[in-house]
Amino acid sequence: MSTTDTNMRPELPDPSTAPELFEGLLLRRGTAYVIDLFIISALITIITIVGVIAGFLTFGLAWGALILVIPASVVVYYGATLGSFKRATIGMQMMDIVLTPTRGQPLDGWLAIIHALVFWVTVWISWPISLLFALFTPRQQMIHDLIVGTLMLRRSPMARHWERSHASDSPY
Structure with missing residues (x-):
């Protein structure tokens, strides 16, 4: 297995095969941001x-x-909420979204804090460019998501997606 294979999780959801994970994601992220x-x-x-x-x-x-x-x-606040087992701030929980790592590392308090810091820096410098990234990336990732290696998904349909993807990997 090459280093590229270990850095990127191949089972990341794709909007074309699991659109329910990405439905209304940007609006939900914006609303969660206002709540937070x-x-x-x-x-x-x-x-x-x-x-x-x-x-x-x-x-x-x-x-x-x-x-x-x-x-x-x-x-x-960000370390305790994003770094918890729920992987979401209170606003994100209310909007049914969750933060997922994309590079195989666990989502702990430090990665949550780094994610939040990079978010505030990129939004402070240029929020329109960060928003444009979300409009033109296939998984609606913003600049800070791409930099830190995270992905925002809808929480409620996520369990069904992971069950389907792991069931197809099963040899039985």
Whole structure:
């Protein structure tokens, strides 16, 4: 087996053979992003209120910690949700989508954090180009998905797809 065979999973779903995994994916991703923005905004608001109160109680010392605590809370949100066994943020869970690795590595907290960081960098630099990638790649992957080696899929039909693909591999 060559290194290319071990790096790319050949059983990745194809939109032509499993269209149910990709139906409405971009709209679902966009809606999940908005839901997650609301959740992250609420989290930041709560942390800021607690930090301001703590700042008054510590004569301003806690205000300096907000510079580190707020970004860390966003990183922890993505690491805890995307890096969990559900492989989805709360918004992604609500929209029935899941993050799947494409290069054979497990989706752990670190890969989830890297995925989120690359997402925010590419969206911050040029969100229209990242969106165009999703419109023109066969699996609707955005720039950060291609860089990190991930794929977004619909969760509910995914189990049926994997069962079918593994059943066809069976020698029985």
